[in-house]
Amino acid sequence: MQMEKPQSPLRLNIDQAALAGNWRALDRLSGSARAGAAVKADAYGLGARSVVPILRGAGCQDFFVAHWVEAAEIVDLLDPKTLAVLHGPLTTHDAVFAVQTGVRPVINSLYQARLWLDAGGGLCDLMVDTGMSRLGIDLKELSDPLIQSLEIDTLLSHLVAAEDDTPLNEQQKALWLDARQAVRHQRGSLANSAGIALGAGYHGDLTRPGLALYGGVPCSALASTIQQVARPTAAILQVRELEVGQTVGYNHLFTAARSMRVGAVALGYADGFLRCWTGQGACLWQGKRLPVLGRVSMDMVVIDLDEAPELAEGDYVEVAYALPEASVRSGLSQYELLTLLGQRFER
Numbered sequence: 001m002q003m004e005k006p007q008s009p010l011r012l013n014i015d016q017a018a019l020a021g022n023w024r025a026l027d028r029l030s031g032s033a034r035a036g037a038a039v040k041a042d043a044y045g046l047g048a049r050s051v052v053p054i055l056r057g058a059g060c061q062d063f064f065v066a067h068w069v070e071a072a073e074i075v076d077l078l079d080p081k082t083l084a085v086l087h088g089p090l091t092t093h094d095a096v097f098a099v100q101t102g103v104r105p106v107i108n109s110l111y112q113a114r115l116w117l118d119a120g121g122g123l124c125d126l127m128v129d130t131g132m133s134r135l136g137i138d139l140k141e142l143s144d145p146l147i148q149s150l151e152i153d154t155l156l157s158h159l160v161a162a163e164d165d166t167p168l169n170e171q172q173k174a175l176w177l178d179a180r181q182a183v184r185h186q187r188g189s190l191a192n193s194a195g196i197a198l199g200a201g202y203h204g205d206l207t208r209p210g211l212a213l214y215g216g217v218p219c220s221a222l223a224s225t226i227q228q229v230a231r232p233t234a235a236i237l238q239v240r241e242l243e244v245g246q247t248v249g250y251n252h253l254f255t256a257a258r259s260m261r262v263g264a265v266a267l268g269y270a271d272g273f274l275r276c277w278t279g280q281g282a283c284l285w286q287g288k289r290l291p292v293l294g295r296v297s298m299d300m301v302v303i304d305l306d307e308a309p310e311l312a313e314g315d316y317v318e319v320a321y322a323l324p325e326a327s328v329r330s331g332l333s334q335y336e337l338l339t340l341l342g343q344r345f346e347r
């Protein structure tokens with residue numbers, strides 16, 4: 001007998017039209033450059049295997065992951081030459097995987113350049129550090145014969161604070177342009193989501209949005225363009241009536257001031273709905289806001305159902321998760337909000 005798969009009380013709904021629309025909008029805003037897509041961290045938690053085909057369908061032809069394991073998970077869904085691994089090769093094993101599959105390593109150091117050339121080399125990307133002091137070749141290392149002998153597709157750098165109005169953006173752009181003079185390459189790429197809004201000087205040949213594809217709004221210039229993509233929903237497990245003075249949840253942080261109807265919902269901090277949502281979170285039902293009452297538990301929250309008397313056990317409610325507002329309410333970044341959503345969500 002084939003065992004039936006149990007249904008999850010947690011679903012992460014992906015608005016495919018919004019995802020494709022966000023990519024097209026960012027591609028348009030990238031002017032003469034083409035927009036690629038950062039699909040690292042399982043496409044920011046949305047599920048890379050479903051996101052990649054949607055973005056390809058929209059016209060995207062350049063993809064970035066961080067880890068080699070992430071590349072292996074999606075390499076069958078695209079032309080390997082259109083996929084680059086930002087962390088670069090850490091071992092010979094990584095470099096051999098790249099040679100064998102055709103996935104492009106992003107070379108970040110002289111050590112990685114040596115690994116890559118020793119494994120046979122070929123087309124790769126090069127990350128230049130212009131201020132992040134994280135991964136990337138120093139500008140003064142660009143003249144090294146190892147770097148000069150690389151066959152470079154895209155020369156990248158990464159902005160420190162593209163969402164802020166800071167002189168650092170101009171400085172990084174200038175250093176990136178210097179780097180472009182110092183080593184042969186086919187394409188230049190600097191801008192992440194917020195960098196796209198900084199204007200044509202930042203676009204180069206290829207932009208690398210991540211957050212904004214998935215509904216994040218890193219800067220006000222993108223607010224009217226970007227649509228929400230990820231909508232978590234969760235099932236109501238139990239409904240009960242509270243009397244005045246009854247408390248809800250661990251450490252009795254909420255006390256009913258009136259008799260009220262509440263529901264236990266199958267969403268907790270183990271799912272990435274962290275305790276910072278206590279007193280801040282809400283579910284949505286037909287335009288109404290159903291506030292989270294009391295402390296978030298590992299597997300549950302309790303919500304106020306007074307505004308939605310028709311809701312019953314087994315119904316699914318949407319979790320209020322429009323990223324800009326959710327970030328303000330929770331104190332978490334929009335990036336964290338997306339990547340936190342746990343494995344128990346059916347995607």
Ligand SMILES: *Cc1c(COP(=O)(O)O)cnc(C)c1O
Pocket residue numbers: 038040086158191192193194208209210211212
């Ligand atoms: C994650 C990442 C991006 C995407 O950045 P967003 O701010 O999410 O648009 C682009 N480039 C690099 C190198 C990254 O690591």
